[in-house]
Amino acid sequence: MSSASVASYIDHTLLKPTAKAADIDRLCEEAMQYGFAAVCVPPCYVSRARQYLQGSRVKVATVVGFPLGYATIETKLAEAKQAMGEGADELDMVMNLSALFSGDEAYLRREIETILPVVHDGSKILKLIIESGILSEDQIRFCCNLYGNYPVDFLKTSTGFAEKGASLEAVKLMRSLLPENIQIKASGGIRHYEQVRQYLEAGATRIGCSAGVAIMQEAIQQV
Numbered sequence: 001m002s003s004a005s006v007a008s009y010i011d012h013t014l015l016k017p018t019a020k021a022a023d024i025d026r027l028c029e030e031a032m033q034y035g036f037a038a039v040c041v042p043p044c045y046v047s048r049a050r051q052y053l054q055g056s057r058v059k060v061a062t063v064v065g066f067p068l069g070y071a072t073i074e075t076k077l078a079e080a081k082q083a084m085g086e087g088a089d090e091l092d093m094v095m096n097l098s099a100l101f102s103g104d105e106a107y108l109r110r111e112i113e114t115i116l117p118v119v120h121d122g123s124k125i126l127k128l129i130i131e132s133g134i135l136s137e138d139q140i141r142f143c144c145n146l147y148g149n150y151p152v153d154f155l156k157t158s159t160g161f162a163e164k165g166a167s168l169e170a171v172k173l174m175r176s177l178l179p180e181n182i183q184i185k186a187s188g189g190i191r192h193y194e195q196v197r198q199y200l201e202a203g204a205t206r207i208g209c210s211a212g213v214a215i216m217q218e219a220i221q222q223v
């Protein structure tokens with residue numbers, strides 16, 4: 001795999017609460033330099049990133065209901081609409097984990113059935129974060145079986161803010177259960193090119209990471 005092709009799988013991510021405007025500018029600059037798929041920025045920086053990336057192929061991604069997932073459906077909807085209005089191409093939304101742990105499938109259906117059509121009406125991409133690192137294998141199976149019935153664009157493993165992020169086992173399990181049209185984004189704790197290579201081999205087609213530049217430096221040396 002060429003280093004340009006490695007870059008095309010990466011969402012160059014900066015979601016730290018202390019990220020500064022100048023850090024977002026640098027993130028955008030690096031994304032253009034390396035040819036990353038997208039930048040993933042806090043909602044308050046969507047319009048800044050959109051402007052910075054004007055005319056480039058790098059997409060603008062942001063987060064919804066992040067990082068804990070328990071915002072109400074109405075709040076998530078408002079966040080999604082605002083982000084799309086300000087120029088986000090892709091929305092990474094945390095599912096309601098509390099509803100999952102409560103066994104409230106009806107709530108989870110209501111949530112996805114409310115948000116997904118609005119995102120798709122705006123011709124945008126929804127990546128649904130299941131926080132696989134804190135789920136049991138049965139809960140991961142449940143999520144894949146549930147969301148496999150909807151035209152969700154991606155299931156994403158992790159926020160990067162829970163005690164555990166992505167694992168190869170989780171990605172392999174998700175790939176084995178999801179229909180082909182649903183892609184997988186692996187994220188959380190991915191720091192090295194070798195990990196990226198393994199996650200892509202396991203079936204992920206997008207990698208979310210804050211270590212994109214370091215990963216590219218390794219990739220350039222190795223490929």
Ligand SMILES: O=C[C@H](O)COP(=O)(O)O
Pocket residue numbers: 013015040158159160161165187188189190208209210211
């Ligand atoms: O969505 C991506 C994560 O927030 C990135 O997590 P990371 O800092 O562990 O790479």
